[in-house]
Amino acid sequence: MQIENMKSKAKFISLEGCEGVGKTTSLSFVKKHIESLGHTVLVTREPGGTPLAEEIRNLLLDKREEKVDASAELLLMFASRIQHIENVIKPALSDGVWVISDRFVDASYAYQGGGRGLGFERIEAIEKWSMGSFLPDLTLLLDMSVEEGMARTRLRGDSDRFEDEKITFFKTIRKAYLKRAEKSMGRIKIIDASPSPELVQQAIKKELESCL
Numbered sequence: 001m002q003i004e005n006m007k008s009k010a011k012f013i014s015l016e017g018c019e020g021v022g023k024t025t026s027l028s029f030v031k032k033h034i035e036s037l038g039h040t041v042l043v044t045r046e047p048g049g050t051p052l053a054e055e056i057r058n059l060l061l062d063k064r065e066e067k068v069d070a071s072a073e074l075l076l077m078f079a080s081r082i083q084h085i086e087n088v089i090k091p092a093l094s095d096g097v098w099v100i101s102d103r104f105v106d107a108s109y110a111y112q113g114g115g116r117g118l119g120f121e122r123i124e125a126i127e128k129w130s131m132g133s134f135l136p137d138l139t140l141l142l143d144m145s146v147e148e149g150m151a152r153t154r155l156r157g158d159s160d161r162f163e164d165e166k167i168t169f170f171k172t173i174r175k176a177y178l179k180r181a182e183k184s185m186g187r188i189k190i191i192d193a194s195p196s197p198e199l200v201q202q203a204i205k206k207e208l209e210s211c212l
């Protein structure tokens, strides 16, 4: 086999799950693990990841008097995502840089589709129109009870506009994430996020093997 063929193509990995499940904690593990195998890694996040997308993030997360319409929220998420894909993710991948994102498109299905009650159909239409078939190679969905996740979030301190929502909102999000995983044809791997960080990392390492 020629050397070029043996070199693995740069991959795009996203981490998903409700607040406090350990996405950011796991992200640094995933980064270190992939770097230890000799790859260059770019860590990014959604909403955000480019200057304009980070401005949209602030608009979305800030607490405000005005009611934020669910469809407006969804479209802002997609606007920031397209900037992120076109200006950061695709250029990195074509340079051979692996990309790990703290949340990606599945979060729109969970938060706006589930949490805000917009359903999956409209999101599918917007996704197809704006992103075509661009998806992560692998998505790690960290899953645990909403109560446990919220307890972890509380330990972390200050909250944003999403984190101030009630427990039923997050239960709907968890359900939507799991439904999305079921429909993902193996792309989304569910990781039990409730055990110790060491055990969560072991499970993640196992799922990463399929991608490396």
Ligand SMILES: Nc1ncnc2c1ncn2[C@@H]1O[C@H](COP(=O)(O)OP(=O)(O)O)[C@@H](O)[C@H]1O
Binding pocket: 017, 018, 019, 020, 021, 022, 023, 024, 025, 026, 152, 153, 155, 156, 193, 194, 195, 196, 197, 198, 200
């Ligand atoms: N497996 C774990 N067991 C116990 N605490 C954890 C675990 N993973 C993360 N934490 C802690 O829970 C809190 C939330 O984790 P974080 O990675 O910020 O979650 P997220 O990014 O998904 O909101 C942090 O204080 C973190 O140190």
Ligand SMILES: [Mg+2]
Binding pocket: 023, 024, 025, 102
């Ligand atoms: Mg986080």
